[in-house]
Structure formats: C-alpha cells, structure tokens
Amino acid sequence: MPDLTALQGTEASLASHDVDAVFIFILVIAAFFFVLTQGLLIYFAVRYRRKKGEPPAKTPYITGKQWLEVVWIVLPSLLLVGIFAYGVIIFVKMRTPIPGATDVQVTASQFQWSFKYPDGRTYSNELHLAVGKPVKLIMTSRDVIHGLFIPDYRQKQDVLPGRYTYLWLLPKRIGTFDIYCSQYCGTGHSLMRATLTVMGQNDYLAWEQSEKQKQQSAGASPKAKGKALFDSSGCGGCHSIDGSAKVGPTLKGVFGSTVTLADGKQVKADEEYLRESITEPNEQVVKGFQPIMPTFKSTLKDDDIAAIIAYIKTLK
Amino acid sequence: MSQTESYLAHKGFKSWALTMDHKRIGVMYLVTTHLFFLIGGFLALLLRLKLLSPGPALFSAHTYDVLFTMHGAMMIFLFIIPAIPSSLGNFFIPLLIGARDVAFPKLNLFSYYLFVSGILVILISLVQPIDTGWTFYTPFSAENSAAVTTVSFGLFLVGMSSILTGLNFIVTIHTLRAPGMTWYRLPLFIWGMYGTSVIQVLSTPVIGITFLLLVAERLFGVGFFDPAKGGDPLLFQHFFWFYSHPVVYVMILPAMGIISEVIPCFARKPIFGYKAIAYSALAIAFISFLVWGHHMFVSGMSTTAGVIFSFLTFFVAVPTGMKIFNWIATLYKGSISLDSPMLWALTFIFLFIIGGLTGLFLGSLATDVHVHDTYFLVAHFHYTMMGGTVMGLFSGLHYWYPKITGRMLDERWAKHAWWMIVVGFNVTFFPMFILGMQGMPRRYAEYPAKYHSLNVLATVGSWLLAVGIVIMFANFIRSLNRGAIAPANPWEALTLEWQVPSPPPEENFEVIPTVTDWPYSYGKETGDTRGK
Ligand SMILES: [Cu+2]
Numbered sequence: 001m002p003d004l005t006a007l008q009g010t011e012a013s014l015a016s017h018d019v020d021a022v023f024i025f026i027l028v029i030a031a032f033f034f035v036l037t038q039g040l041l042i043y044f045a046v047r048y049r050r051k052k053g054e055p056p057a058k059t060p061y062i063t064g065k066q067w068l069e070v071v072w073i074v075l076p077s078l079l080l081v082g083i084f085a086y087g088v089i090i091f092v093k094m095r096t097p098i099p100g101a102t103d104v105q106v107t108a109s110q111f112q113w114s115f116k117y118p119d120g121r122t123y124s125n126e127l128h129l130a131v132g133k134p135v136k137l138i139m140t141s142r143d144v145i146h147g148l149f150i151p152d153y154r155q156k157q158d159v160l161p162g163r164y165t166y167l168w169l170l171p172k173r174i175g176t177f178d179i180y181c182s183q184y185c186g187t188g189h190s191l192m193r194a195t196l197t198v199m200g201q202n203d204y205l206a207w208e209q210s211e212k213q214k215q216q217s218a219g220a221s222p223k224a225k226g227k228a229l230f231d232s233s234g235c236g237g238c239h240s241i242d243g244s245a246k247v248g249p250t251l252k253g254v255f256g257s258t259v260t261l262a263d264g265k266q267v268k269a270d271e272e273y274l275r276e277s278i279t280e281p282n283e284q285v286v287k288g289f290q291p292i293m294p295t296f297k298s299t300l301k302d303d304d305i306a307a308i309i310a311y312i313k314t315l316k
Numbered sequence: 317m318s319q320t321e322s323y324l325a326h327k328g329f330k331s332w333a334l335t336m337d338h339k340r341i342g343v344m345y346l347v348t349t350h351l352f353f354l355i356g357g358f359l360a361l362l363l364r365l366k367l368l369s370p371g372p373a374l375f376s377a378h379t380y381d382v383l384f385t386m387h388g389a390m391m392i393f394l395f396i397i398p399a400i401p402s403s404l405g406n407f408f409i410p411l412l413i414g415a416r417d418v419a420f421p422k423l424n425l426f427s428y429y430l431f432v433s434g435i436l437v438i439l440i441s442l443v444q445p446i447d448t449g450w451t452f453y454t455p456f457s458a459e460n461s462a463a464v465t466t467v468s469f470g471l472f473l474v475g476m477s478s479i480l481t482g483l484n485f486i487v488t489i490h491t492l493r494a495p496g497m498t499w500y501r502l503p504l505f506i507w508g509m510y511g512t513s514v515i516q517v518l519s520t521p522v523i524g525i526t527f528l529l530l531v532a533e534r535l536f537g538v539g540f541f542d543p544a545k546g547g548d549p550l551l552f553q554h555f556f557w558f559y560s561h562p563v564v565y566v567m568i569l570p571a572m573g574i575i576s577e578v579i580p581c582f583a584r585k586p587i588f589g590y591k592a593i594a595y596s597a598l599a600i601a602f603i604s605f606l607v608w609g610h611h612m613f614v615s616g617m618s619t620t621a622g623v624i625f626s627f628l629t630f631f632v633a634v635p636t637g638m639k640i641f642n643w644i645a646t647l648y649k650g651s652i653s654l655d656s657p658m659l660w661a662l663t664f665i666f667l668f669i670i671g672g673l674t675g676l677f678l679g680s681l682a683t684d685v686h687v688h689d690t691y692f693l694v695a696h697f698h699y700t701m702m703g704g705t706v707m708g709l710f711s712g713l714h715y716w717y718p719k720i721t722g723r724m725l726d727e728r729w730a731k732h733a734w735w736m737i738v739v740g741f742n743v744t745f746f747p748m749f750i751l752g753m754q755g756m757p758r759r760y761a762e763y764p765a766k767y768h769s770l771n772v773l774a775t776v777g778s779w780l781l782a783v784g785i786v787i788m789f790a791n792f793i794r795s796l797n798r799g800a801i802a803p804a805n806p807w808e809a810l811t812l813e814w815q816v817p818s819p820p821p822e823e824n825f826e827v828i829p830t831v832t833d834w835p836y837s838y839g840k841e842t843g844d845t846r847g848k
C-alpha cells in the first residue's frame with residue numbers, strides 16, 4: 001500500500017494509519033474519475049476541434065442515451081456508498097473510548113493550551129505522553145471556540161465553552177509533534193500552538209517522578225502558586241516571559257518599569273497597575289497593543305492575583 | 317421612441333438611477349458586484365503577500381484577520397452570490413424566455429437599492445473593521461468589540477435584496493414565458509436560475525434571522541449562543557450553515573446553467589440529457605437543504621448526526637457528477653470551436669472536477685477530521701467557487717458581452733488572459749491541497765517554517781492570476797468603445813436573446829416570439845435554425 005506519510009506527516013498514533021488508509025482509498029477512486037473525465041474532456045476538445053473561421057461540420061443529433069445515463073448514475077453512487085461506509089467505520093473507531101485511558105483535562109483560552117494531569121500538575125502548551133499508553137483528552141474552553149489539532153495523529157476536535165468534547169489518543173511513536181489551534185479564535189490564533197512530547201514508558205515514568213518532586217519542593221510559596229496559576233489561566237498565551245513579542249506585552253522586567261499607554265500617558269507598573277491589568281484589562285492598554293484581553297475578575301480570587309503578581313515580580 | 321432603439325440609447329444619470337429596465341438593472345449589478353470582485357481580489361493579494369514570510373511581516377496579525385474577513389465576506393456576499401443571478405440573470409432571464417421584462421420591474425429596482433444600501437452600511441463598519449471571519453462564529457463574534465452589529469445589519473439588507481430578486485425570478489419564469497415556451501423548451505440557464513431562486517427565497521430568511529439573533533445577543537445579551545446563560549454556541553453554526561450550504565448552490569447552479577448554454581452552442585451539438593440536467597438542478601436545490609452538518613463533523617456535533625450528514629452529502633454528489641458526464645458527452649462528435657466563451661466553459665469543467673473530487677475527502681467522516689479547517693479546505697472551495705462559479709461567470713461574460721454592449725471582445729487578449737488565469741489559478745491553489753494535507757490550518761497569520769516553500773509558490777501564483785484578471789478587465793473596458801460592432805448573433809446560437817439586435821431594444825422583442833422547438837437543435841436534419 002502506498003504511504004502518505006511524506007504528505008500528511010508521520011503516522012504517529014493509532015488513528016493515523018486508519019485515516020490514511022481511507023485517504024488512499026478515496027484517492028484511488030478520485031484518480032480514476034479524474035483520468036477518465038479529464039481525459040475525455042481534453043480528448044474530445046482536441047479531436048473534434050474546428051479551426052478558427054471554418055464553418056461548423058455536420059454533427060450528429062444526439063440528445064441522450066438512457067443506458068449510459070443510468071450507468072453514470074449507478075456506478076458512481078455505489079462507489080460513493082463505499083467511501084461513505086469506510087469513512088464512517090474509521091470515524092466511529094476514532095471516537096470509541098480506548099479502555100484504560102488516562103484522563104487529561106485540556107483547557108483552551110485565547111491563545112494558550114493548558115493540560116492538567118489527574119494529580120493536578122498543569123502544563124502550559126506542553127503535553128507529555130507515554131508511548132502505547134492511551135489517553136482521553138477532556139476538553140473545554142474558557143472563552144471562544146478553539147480546535148485541538150494534531151496533524152501527525154490525524155485527529156482534530158473543536159473545543160467549546162460551557163461543555164466538554166473528547167479525543168482519544170494512542171501514541172505509537174516516540175518524538176515531538178505539533179499541536180495547533182484549528183478553529184479561528186482571534187488575533188493570536190496562529191500562535192496558539194503547543195508541543196506534544198511522546199516518551200518511552202520508562203522515560204515517561206522518570207519524567208513524571210522528577211516533575212512531582214519539583215512540585216513538592218516548590219511547596220506552597222506564593223511564587224510557585226503564582227507560576228501554576230499563570231500557566232493554568234493561560235497568561236502565557238499572550239504574554240511572554242522572555243522578552244519576545246506576542247499578542248500582548250511581555251512580562252519580563254515589567255514590574256517597576258514605566259509603561260506607555262495607548263493614549264500616550266506614562267504609568268509606573270506597580271502592584272496596583274498589575275492588579276488592575278488583570279481585573280480591568282482594557283482600562284489601561286499598553287501602546288501598540290489591541291484591547292482584547294478578557295477580564296479575570298470572576299475567575300481569580302484576591303490571593304490568586306497576589307500570587308501571580310509575586311510571580312511576575314520574579315520575571316527580571 | 318422608436319421600436320428598434322437600443323436599451324443603451326438614453327444617456328444621463330437619471331436614466332440609469334430610475335430605470336426599471338431589467339437590462340439596465342442587470343448592468344448596474346454587474347458593475348457593482350465586479351467592483352467588489354476586484355477589491356476582494358486585491359485584499360487576497362495582500363494576504364498572499366504577507367504569507368510570503370512565515371513570521372511576523374508586513375502588517376500585524378490583527379490586520380491579517382481583518383483582511384481575510386473582508387476578503388471572504390466581500391467575495392461571498394457582495395460578489396459571488398449576486399454576481400450571476402442579479403446581473404446576468406436579470407439581463408437574460410426575460411430575453412431567454414421571450415418576455416419584455418421581469419414580473420415586477422419596480423421591485424427589481426428596489427432590490428438593487430436594498431443591495432446598495434446594505435453595501436453602504438457594511439462600508440460604515442470599516443470604522444471598526446471586523447475580524448470574525450466571514451463565518452461569524454459565536455461566541456467570538458458575540459463578544460467581539462468590532463462593528464459586528466453594523467455588518468450584520470448590512471448583510472441583512474443584502475439578504476432582503478436577494479430574497480426579493482429570487483421571488484421576482486420565480487414569478488417571471490412561471491408567468492412570462494412566451495407562447496410555446498414550455499418547461500422542457502426552457503434553456504438550461506433558466507432551470508439553473510429557477511433552482512437558485514428557490515434556494516434564495518427559502519434559505520436567505522434563515523441567515524437574516526440568524527444575524528438578528530446575533531445582534532440581539534450583542535446589544536441585549538440575550539444568550540441564545542452563550543452557554544453561561546443556557547444557550548448553545550453550536551446553535552449559531554447550525555443556523556449559519558443551514559443557509560450557507562444551500563447558498564453554495566446559489567453560487568454554482570447559475571454557473572452550471574451558463575455552461576449548459578455555451579457547450580452545445582460551441583460544439584454545435586444538442587445538450588446531452590436535457591431532462592437529467594434540468595431535474596438535477598431541482599434535486600440539488602432540494603438536497604442542498606439537508607447537508608449543512610458536513611461543515612460541523614468536528615464541531616462537537618454527535619457521531620450519529622455526523623453519519624447522517626455525511627451520507628446526504630455523498631447523495632448530493634450524484635446529480636452534480638452526472639452533469640459533468642452530460643457536458644462531456646455533449647462534446648462527443650461535435651464541431652468544437654475554442655472561442656473564449658468555450659475555453660472558459662471547458663476550464664470550468666476541468667477545475668470543477670478537481671473541486672468536486674477533493675470534496676470526497678471532506679465529505680468522508682474519517683478524512684474530514686484531518687483536513688477540516690486546513691488549507692485543503694481552502695483549496696477545495698476555491699476550486700469549486702473560483703474554479704467553478706467564477707470560470708462559469710467568465711464564460712458567460714465572454715459569451716454575452718456582444719449582446720450586452722453591442723461590441724465584440726478582442727479574442728487575442730481574451731486568450732492571453734485565459735492562459736495567465738488558468739496557470740496562475742492552479743499555481744496559487746493546488747499547493748494549498750498539499751499544505752492542508754500536511755496540516756497547515758487556515759486563517760493563520762504566521763505559520764511554522766516547514767510550510768514555507770509551498771506558501772511562496774502560492775503567492776507567486778497569485779501574481780500571475782492577478783495579471784490575467786487585469787488583462788481580462790482591460791479587454792472588457794477597452795472593447796466598450798474599440799471592439800468591433802457585434803452582429804445580432806455572433807455565435808449562431810439558437811436561444812431567443814440572439815434573435816434580437818445587439819444590444820437589445822428597450823422592450824426586447826418587437827413582437828413576442830412564438831416558440832416551436834427547444835433551443836438545442838444544433839445539427840438537427842431539419843436545419844440549423846430556430847423554429848424549423
Ligand atoms: Cu484558538
């Protein structure tokens with residue numbers, strides 16, 4: 001069987017191979033009809049061509065041929081039923097729960113993905129999985145509709161506010177893969193990307209162990225709590241912490257700096273400025289940026305905001 | 317005034333602005349819609365220019381979002397939906413059925429002004445240009461700070477205009493056919509326009525109401541689409557596609573009608589399978605109302621609904637595919653002249669086959685999951701909408717230009733433009749199939765570097781395409797004054813519009829003709845002329 005991986009990316013999950021098989025099936029049928037119809041079209045156009053200025057030749061008066069019309073209705077219909085059925089079988093298979101799958105909670109927000117494991121560890125724009133271990137993504141959105149798309153897995157599912165949608169993944173290959181947002185969600189849509197890292201089962205266990213230890217030793221300091229909230233609230237989707245430009249201003253070195261606002265005013269970025277930027281984000285918009293940030297007034301409590309500010313202070 | 321005076325004889329602004337002549341109204345639509353074709357095309361060039369570079373370049377992501385929204389909304393609502401029905405339909409439906417005008421000439425002019433006022437309202441929105449995409453998905457469009465309310469209202473007016481035009485055409489076709497013009501003697505363009513009008517009348521109210529709901533959501537926070545208030549964001553998508561899928565056939569059926577006129581005339585053969593083509597227009601119009609869910613396979617809609625919509629989608633492919641076979645069979649043993657209208661008609665078939673076959677991957681559930689919302693989809697609908705509808709429109713424009721203007725086009729320049737556009741079109745859009753298979757999502761202002769080279773190729777193609785379009789429009793404008801004077805029937809066609817002078821007199825027919833035969837008697841033993 002021909003291989004589509006050069007075109008569609010590696011077949012990195014259970015679904016990839018199945019979807020590619022359907023793709024090739026349709027491709028063969030489409031190629032047949034392509035050659036047939038385009039061949040006849042071009043052949044007739046050349047074969048029966050009349051030179052410019054020549055009077056039309058005598059043409060036969062053919063208004064139809066019933067048997068022929070029946071053939072070209074029935075034959076394609078049968079093939080279409082075949083394509084339909086094959087597509088349904090694989091689609092249903094892709095949506096059938098894989099037994100023993102681990103739940104991972106996915107929260108999409110403009111413009112960031114957050115992945116939460118059963119033990120509470122949360123990662124921003126990073127999903128780590130073990131090869132051969134099935135996972136169920138339980139997905140919801142904090143704001144508008146997004147779409148989780150892993151091209152190498154041939155898997156895609158829209159992510160909606162106010163309800164859960166699901167994806168079942170069974171990684172087959174070790175490596176790193178792209179996760180895109182496939183449903184247009186605003187200015188940062190094309191940068192709403194995450195990385196899927198698939199590890200061997202032992203490597204995964206070691207990684208998980210060290211992550212858990214890291215979390216314990218960080219303890220309950222406001223800074224660590226702030227970092228966790230920063231990741232789970234999706235702040236990093238728009239605000240970098242390394243000075244690079246994103247949809248929103250970077251937070252590196254922002255505390256204590258002087259900020260120029262859209263109306264030309266200059267303000268000092270103190271605790272109150274940061275607090276207001278979180279609760280009433282469109283009151284003081286930084287010059288050069290769009291007033292698009294949602295408010296976090298109802299999602300973050302006062303000590304959550306204090307923790308995030310404590311974390312932002314460390315971004316020097 | 318004299319009986320033979322052309323419909324263009326009267327000059328001056330008022331003679332156009334207050335006209336109730338279907339031909340003049342058709343010309344006004346023609347100019348208006350094509351203006352937006354050129355603007356929308358220019359915006360597409362800017363989009364492609366930005367995508368020359370994978371990173372931030374040229375303008376901001378927000379500007380990119382605004383531009384692709386404008387490009388889509390203009391091309392769909394202000395160009396491709398009204399382009400053939402309102403312009404060529406208005407001009408030629410009465411001529412083709414042997415009538416002096418449409419059934420309601422005043423309503424016809426009113427529809428045009430509704431259309432223009434809709435456009436003006438949309439232009440007002442440019443103060444805060446919208447970035448929702450032409451699909452207006454909630455909750456993004458409901459919470460958006462741009463002028464979504466204004467645009468919705470503008471599109472509501474444009475939709476009203478579309479409903480009234482459809483109604484006008486349906487009544488015209490039912491009541492104003494010349495004596496002897498039975499349903500089976502109707503030119504297939506009329507069948508196509510009939511199917512189109514039915515869809516317009518039945519589906520456009522749905523989008524109108526959907527826009528009103530969106531406005532209510534934005535102004536009063538009603539919460540139809542807001543889960544926090546017990547609403548459902550998917551409801552909007554159902555409403556939207558309930559209109560927007562049938563409307564795909566509003567775009568394509570008239571083009572198929574044009575092809576069904578041009579192919580027999582330039583092949584000097586009767587159309588193959590007249591009744592099949594005629595009924596397929598109605599079948600498509602009907603089934604098109606039942607397939608909207610194929611836009612929503614990965615939206616969170618249930619698996620069962622996906623299965624049903626996938627089945628119905630393949631069902632609608634049957635009458636569409638059948639037409640392709642009919643046109644190709646019409647060419648068999650013809651005496652084919654490759655004048656520009658025919659070149660465009662053959663190009664329509666060539667590109668539409670590609671558009672149709674790639675639709676199989678989108679209609680099949682399993683493969684749609686992968687290619688949905690990627691550049692594969694972008695390529696597919698440009699092959700069907702531009703490769704299909706717009707090529708059909710070009711065919712119609714080249715075919716009927718002598719009738720509308722009384723001048724012939726420059727055939728040499730028409731062919732230069734044809735080459736450029738065909739090559740440019742494929743270089744622009746074919747790479748997008750591969751980009752989509754490789755996973756590049758649509759509506760991406762910036763993209764991973766691995767997609768770079770194919771994007772560069774597509775951008776270069778867009779330049780060729782643009783040059784071709786410019787040559788074509790230059791030919792249209794230049795020939796207005798400098799083209800050779802057109803005879804009444806330059807293509808020796810058998811339909812009624814060619815039996816009157818070019819351009820037609822104001823009242824179309826001095827005497828309403830009596831029809832005795834169908835319009836496809838090319839090659840019939842009894843002679844190659846109408847009415848034996
Ligand atoms: Cu997104």
Ligand SMILES: [Cu+2]
Nearest residue numbers: 561564608611
């Ligand atoms: Cu559709």
